[in-house]
Structures are given as C-alpha cells and as structure tokens.
Amino acid sequence: MKTHEAQDQASLFDVVYAAYKEFINPPLARFMKIAGSGVEVRARGCHVYDHTGKAFLDFCGGYGVFTLGYMHPAVVEAVRGQLDSMALSSRVMFNAQTAALAKALADLAPGDLKISFFSNSGTEAVEAALKLARLSTKRKHLVSTFNGYHGKTMGSLTATGRDIFREKFEPLVPEFEHVPYGDLESLERALPGAAAFIVEPVQCEGGVVVPPDGYLRGVRELCTKHGALFIADEVQTGLGRTGYLWGVDYDGVVPDVMTAAKGLSGGVVPIGATISKTDVWMRAFGDAPLLHTSTFGGNPLACTAGLAALDVLVREHLVEKSKTQGAYLLEQAQTLARRYPEVIVEVRGRGLVAGVELRSEGYGGVIIPECVKHGLLVAYTLNQQRVIRLEPPLVVTRAEIDQAIEILDGSFAKARAKLGALSA
Ligand SMILES: Cc1ncc(COP(=O)(O)O)c(C=O)c1O
Known part of the structure; x- marks a missing residue:
C-alpha cells in the first residue's frame, strides 16, 4: 500500500500533467511524460529536485541559462x-x-x-x-x-x-x-x-x-x-x-x-x-x-x-572554469564516442557546450529517458535532433562530469543493445 507521502507525490504529478495536457501543450506534455520528466520542485547548483525528492544532475542547464547553476x-x-x-x-x-x-x-x-x-x-x-x-x-x-x-x-x-x-x-x-x-x-x-x-x-x-x-x-x-x-x-x-x-x-x-x-x-x-x-x-x-x-x-x-x-x-573565475572543465568534459565524452562508434558519429564543442552527434535520431529516444531514469538531464539541440547537448552550469565539478559520463555510458550501452546499428 502507498504511504500518504507517496500518494501526495503521485497526485501532484497527475494534477500537473493533466493541466499541461489540457491547458498548455497536449502533445508536448505526452512527449515529456514518455521522456520520464517529473515535476520540478526546487533546484540548487547543478541539481534539480523532482516531486519525489529525486535529484537530477542538470546537463541541459535550461538550454544554457544556468551558467551560475540554479539559485546562486x-x-x-x-x-x-x-x-x-x-x-x-x-x-x-x-x-x-x-x-x-x-x-x-x-x-x-x-x-x-x-x-x-x-x-x-x-x-x-x-x-x-x-x-x-x-x-x-x-x-x-x-x-x-x-x-x-x-x-x-x-x-x-x-x-x-x-x-x-x-x-x-x-x-x-x-x-x-x-x-x-x-x-x-x-x-x-x-x-x-x-x-x-x-x-x-x-x-x-x-x-x-x-x-x-x-x-x-x-x-x-x-x-x-x-x-x-x-x-x-x-x-x-x-x-x-x-x-x-x-x-x-x-x-x-x-x-x-x-x-x-x-x-x-x-x-x-x-x-x-x-x-x-x-x-x-x-x-x-x-x-x-x-x-x-x-x-x-x-x-x-x-x-x-x-x-x-x-x-x-x-x-568565481567561471570563464576560466568553463574552459578547463569544458576540455575535460569533451575529452571524457570523446572516450564514449570511441567506445560506441555504432551509436555516435562524433563529439564536438567549445568550453561547456558540447554536442554528441548520434548516427540516428532513434538512439536519442532511448538515451534521453535512460539518462533521466538514472538522474541526468540532457536534451536534443533544437535544430538538430540527432545531437544531444551537454551544457552544464559553469560551476560544474569534475566529480559531476564523471557522474554524467558514467550515466551516459550506461545509456549508450542500453541504446546499442536495444536498437543495434540504426541507419541515419
Ligand atoms: C543563439 C540564440 N539566439 C536566440 C535565442 C532565442 O532566445 P529565447 O528562447 O530566450 O527567445 C536562442 C535560444 O536558444 C539562442 O540560442
């Protein structure tokens, strides 16, 4: 049986999702639900917390808004x-x-x-x-x-x-x-x-x-x-x-x-x-x-x-941090590109904006929800849905980059196992 707290959490999600479906954007609401989105409740630094209290490491960063992290x-x-x-x-x-x-x-x-x-x-x-x-x-x-x-x-x-x-x-x-x-x-x-x-x-x-x-x-x-x-x-x-x-x-x-x-x-x-x-x-x-x-x-x-x-x-010398952490992120993401050549065409970027180009858009449909499931927020770039952006706050630490790379690693493995080699 559900505890009261779990029931409250479930009903908050149901109420918000229903409102999105009825009053905001029905098809987008369904898409977000399939992608595993919860209801965001609060955020600090590089993390957003959902209605269940689960923490998500944000490598989407509000599409580049959260240079200082959330709520500096x-x-x-x-x-x-x-x-x-x-x-x-x-x-x-x-x-x-x-x-x-x-x-x-x-x-x-x-x-x-x-x-x-x-x-x-x-x-x-x-x-x-x-x-x-x-x-x-x-x-x-x-x-x-x-x-x-x-x-x-x-x-x-x-x-x-x-x-x-x-x-x-x-x-x-x-x-x-x-x-x-x-x-x-x-x-x-x-x-x-x-x-x-x-x-x-x-x-x-x-x-x-x-x-x-x-x-x-x-x-x-x-x-x-x-x-x-x-x-x-x-x-x-x-x-x-x-x-x-x-x-x-x-x-x-x-x-x-x-x-x-x-x-x-x-x-x-x-x-x-x-x-x-x-x-x-x-x-x-x-x-x-x-x-x-x-x-x-x-x-x-x-x-x-x-x-x-x-x-x-x-x-806080965030421009310099963006350069050094960005170089580390790119290097780590490139190791993934070498590990999953069937899935990834290339990884590129400058500073703390990197793009992982997938061989087919279809892989993103597995990778993004899988990342969300394991507590990492990533998203497509708006003009190129074959590219997943990695755009964390400039205050991101090496440990957080390592954590993101580990989750991405598991998600690429899952996409490869599930979909095999897709054509573009
Ligand atoms: C380079 C560039 N210009 C303009 C915009 C539009 O900004 P907004 O969504 O705040 O209107 C964006 C948004 O992603 C952008 O990346």
Missing part, C-alpha cells in the same frame, strides 16, 4: 534585497540598477560596444538588433546562416535557419538571405548592399557546430569591407559558455552589435540585452529614441540580478 546565493540575495524597494520600473524616472548594468556590460563587452537596449529574452534581443541594423544602415537586406538559431518571433525566426520552424509561418520578414555557416565565400557574395550579417560564434542549437578558426575574423573583415553590420548573437555563447567571456573573443574580434540573454541574469530573472557601438545606435535612434521600446525591459529586478550575476562570473 549572491544573485538570490541581491534580488531579494531589490524586491524590498521596487521590482519594476515606472518607466518615466531614471533607474540606478538599469544604469549600473548598462555600464557593467559596456565595461565587459568587447571593444567599443557601449549602448545597451534591455529586453526580456533572447529573441527580443535579436529583434532589436535586426531593427537597429536596418535603421542604422538605411539598408534592408539581412543575411544569416543555414542551421542558425535566433529565436521564434517573426524577425528572429526569419533569421533562424531551420525550415521546419519557418515554413508554416510564411511569408516571413522580406529581404532575408541565408548562407552556409563557416563559409566566407558565400558570405562575400551575399553582403554587397546588406544591412547586416547575424551569426552565432558557435551554432549551439544547430547541433553545437564550431566554425573554422578565423571565421569570425573573416566575417569582421567582410562586413567592414561591404559596410554591413556584424551582429554576433551571443544569447547562448556569451558570458563564459564557450570558455571565453564572449564567443567572439575566440577570434579576438569586435562586432558592431551583440545580443545577450540566457545567463545574463544568473538564471534568476529573465533579461535580454542588445549592445551596440554608440555611432551605430545614434544613426538608428539618435533622433527617434522611442522607436523601439519594451515595457518590462531593463526592469530593476532583472538588472539587479544581472549585476550580481556578472560579479559572480568574474569573482
């Missing part, structure tokens, strides 16, 4: 303090937290990137960048990459390079063109007369695709040559994820506009930012400061979280 005490404390004075902005008065975060970002951003427009998500940060580019250059044509991911609102979706997300919403934003990622010759053909090229330093949702060394330097040179803005979409790669403060730092280049979101407010309050050079911003909005606005963007709560998160990132 310094960020939580700062946000609690700010809640006592004011949470959202009046919008008609100056706000000290918004000002301080904009200054901190200007200090940390590469080169002379200086002016921040604040929003509440990655896709909004991208929308702002695209509008800024058209206005600043007085040109219309925008260039992005196949297999890139920039969000799902209309402008960002048009930039996103995956047909399945785009086709059903056509007509999308006109005057957009996609070029192959990592290919400077195609870019050069597309750039004459273009307002901007938007690109990720690593295509994270595209299956963790790392471009050839020097690619971003080539992008910088070509954009300068053709008078197009270079927009680096750092929503996922920014703030230490790739082992560099910004993904563009790998090639040592300064874009004209940069987006940030995900890890920016330490996984506590959503925020997005579009950071641009002053002259670029002035050409767009210098005589029309209210052309692009956001009611909630830059609110004091989110900016307080952002300031605390940037402080933790620097104080």
